[in-house]
Amino acid sequence: MVRGRVHKYARDNIDTDVIIPGPYLKIMDHNELAKHAMEGLDRDFVKKVKKGDFILAGRNFGCGSSREHAPIALSYAGISAVLALSFARIFYRNAVDGAYLLPIEIDEDAYNEIDDGDELEIDLDKNEVRNISKEKVYVMKPFPPLIKRIIEAGGLFNYTPE
Amino acid sequence: MCGMTITEKILARASNRERVAAGDVVFASVDKVMVHDVSGPGVMMVLRELERKGKRIERVWDSDRVWIAEDHFVPAVDKIAAENIMTLERMSERFGIKKHFKYGMGQYGICHTLSHEEAMVLPGEVYVGGDSHTNTTGALGCFATGMGHTDIAYVLIHGRIWFRVPETLLFKLEGSIPPYIMAKDIILKIIGDNGTDIANYKAMQFAGSAIAEMPMDERFTLTNMTTEAGAKNGIIEPDERTIAYVKERTDRPFKAVKGDEDAEYEEIFTYEVNRLEPIVAKPHSPANISYARELSSIEVDRAYIGSCTGAKYTDLLEAARIIKGKKAKVRLEVLPASQSIYMRALNDGLLSIFLEAGAVIGPPTCGACCGAHMGVLAKDEVCVSTTNRNFPGRMGHVESKTYLASPKVVAASAVTGRITDPRDV
Structure with a gap:
């Protein structure tokens, strides 16, 4: 169960170049990367985020590069989950295998009704997203079995294949 | 089954x-x-x-x-x-x-x-x-x-x-x-x-x-x-x-x-490829396409020939064929994708064609394609590029603009200073 406040970016195709711009790829220090999270889209992002907060976005979140710097920057900036209509495949993989944050697939209702600043609770056992601010409950797309096991293990390196 | x-x-x-x-x-x-x-x-x-x-x-x-x-x-x-x-x-x-x-x-x-x-x-x-x-x-x-x-x-x-x-x-x-x-x-x-x-x-x-x-x-x-x-x-x-x-x-x-x-x-x-026209992807998505001819009023500041997708030997050859004997009207950069391509382009005279047109030749590198170095873009600069992404800030300033195109279109555009269909030079 994770709880946090939403930062809503109501757009599709939020790419890795705006999540963490290319010139920072040579930086490996996670906290340093976090200072530049979402710099290509919202310069105030880092100031606004509190530990545990969520991002809400549209389709194809994290498209573009394979840079693991993207989920690292968001995670170390404080983001614990990204809720989106869909995710680009490498971002999704990196988020799960590196155990940086939860990529939560939501439906159009949740996307449209959840507003910036809403307080949410994500219940992975029930596959529910509860909007505390609006007293509404949405379903999230359940994680496929392997993904769920990797998340529960705490990342790919802690997971033992059967 | x-x-x-x-x-x-x-x-x-x-x-x-x-x-x-x-x-x-x-x-x-x-x-x-x-x-x-x-x-x-x-x-x-x-x-x-x-x-x-x-x-x-x-x-x-x-x-x-x-x-x-x-x-x-x-x-x-x-x-x-x-x-x-x-x-x-x-x-x-x-x-x-x-x-x-x-x-x-x-x-x-x-x-x-x-x-x-x-x-x-x-x-x-x-x-x-x-x-x-x-x-x-x-x-x-x-x-x-x-x-x-x-x-x-x-x-x-x-x-x-x-x-x-x-x-x-x-x-x-x-x-x-x-x-x-x-x-x-x-x-x-x-x-x-x-x-x-x-x-x-x-x-x-x-x-x-x-x-x-x-x-x-x-x-x-x-x-x-x-x-x-x-x-x-x-x-x-x-x-x-x-x-x-x-x-x-x-x-x-x-x-x-x-x-x-x-x-x-x-x-x-x-897709029936014989019916295709030269295409350009406008800022800020590779899916944001127009025909090159529809964009002929767009003036560019830079033409960039580089990257894994646009600086292979064939890319340099096709660009050189268009540029040969002409001068570039805008800044033109050419960065061969590998040392062996660089040498082959040198030995075959392609690099001379680019140099005589006014181009700067860079070393093999991802370079400005990912905004790293070798000619990153300033605010409001417009670049026509053989690279593969034009997300905001991809090649430099978040308010720069990248148009993605084939090496032929980029070469033609370098010559005219506007986005140009290779049939029109």
């Missing part, structure tokens, strides 16, 4: 199964793995973290299957980039990785060019790289896909990793390719028509009579930009041209794989 696609066949072999089908999740063995100066230091960071937890990694699973490229921030752009290159030096030394292409020491260049130029990867193999455009190499008829550095570190240790077997979208390219059309026009058309996430988690396979006549360099442009459609991998079944290309470069044995006649494709798209 239907047959398997080439992608399914490769993943079935690699996971020791009779057959796999789209949607299956398998742990598959990996044949080749690549890191570069961004993903390599990331991998080493993961290994350091494991060591801190008491698990020191003494060796990689097979050092002959690992290779290293230096391409993003080279020649080292600053102290941090230089330190990353030193990390790669220590990495190849520590693990006995012999195939490390170092700048200033002969052949080096962009990883997605070396992968095929140097036959680092062979048809039928499973290849993972720490870079999203790893898809490029699928034009050899292998399963090639990009991953982050945690996954790559896992592969280095275990030699295997999980894959969800992708559905395949089959793109049949029919007809003969007009002289003003390049593979870049075709893939931009496909992405523009279908969107940047049409192939998310899926394979994009190309076939048809236009593929049969397409040189390998052009095929790599198609598979390269499957990444911009979200694809897990791009792939082309090997034909005689593929086999000849590989055999010119290596005598190592390989087993070429083709899909079954009755393989199942999620969807089949057909």
Whole structure:
């Protein structure tokens, strides 16, 4: 169960170049990367985020590069989950295998009704997203079995294949 | 029971199964793995973290299957980039990785060019790289896909990793390719028509009579930009041209794989390429396409010929044919994708053509394609580029503008200073 406040970016195709711009790829220090999270889209992002907060976005979140710097920057900036209509495949993989944050697939209702600043609770056992601010409950797309096991293990390196 | 696609066949072999089908999740063995100066230091960071937890990694699973490229921030752009290159030096030394292409020491260049130029990867193999455009190499008829550095570190240790077997979208390219059309026009058309996430988690396979006549360099442009459609991998079944290309470069044995006649494709798209017009993707998405002729009023400040998708030998040759004997009206940069391409372009006189037109020739590097160095864009600057992405800030300032186009369109635009159809110069 994770709880946090939403930062809503109501757009599709939020790419890795705006999540963490290319010139920072040579930086490996996670906290340093976090200072530049979402710099290509919202310069105030880092100031606004509190530990545990969520991002809400549209389709194809994290498209573009394979840079693991993207989920690292968001995670170390404080983001614990990204809720989106869909995710680009490498971002999704990196988020799960590196155990940086939860990529939560939501439906159009949740996307449209959840507003910036809403307080949410994500219940992975029930596959529910509860909007505390609006007293509404949405379903999230359940994680496929392997993904769920990797998340529960705490990342790919802690997971033992059967 | 239907047959398997080439992608399914490769993943079935690699996971020791009779057959796999789209949607299956398998742990598959990996044949080749690549890191570069961004993903390599990331991998080493993961290994350091494991060591801190008491698990020191003494060796990689097979050092002959690992290779290293230096391409993003080279020649080292600053102290941090230089330190990353030193990390790669220590990495190849520590693990006995012999195939490390170092700048200033002969052949080096962009990883997605070396992968095929140097036959680092062979048809039928499973290849993972720490870079999203790893898809490029699928034009050899292998399963090639990009991953982050945690996954790559896992592969280095275990030699295997999980894959969800992708559905395949089959793109049949029919007809003969007009002289003003390049593979870049075709893939931009496909992405523009279908969107940047049409192939998310899926394979994009190309076939048809236009593929049969397409040189390998052009095929790599198609598979390269499957990444911009979200694809897990791009792939082309090997034909005689593929086999000849590989055999010119290596005598190592390989087993070429083709899909079954009755393989199942999620969807089949057909494009008549003889009807295509030169295409440009406007800021800030590769799917935001127009015909070059519709954009003839757009003035550009820069023309950039570089990157894994737009600085192969064929790209330089086609651009040089248009520029020959003319002067560039705007700043023109040419960065060959590898040292061997650089030398070939030098020996064949292509570099003279660019230099006489006024161009600056840069070293092989990802350069400004990813906003790293070698001509990044200022606020409001407009660039027409042979590269593969034009997201906000991709090539520099977040308010710069990049128009993606074929080398022919970029060359024609360099000559006129406006976005120009190659038929109009």
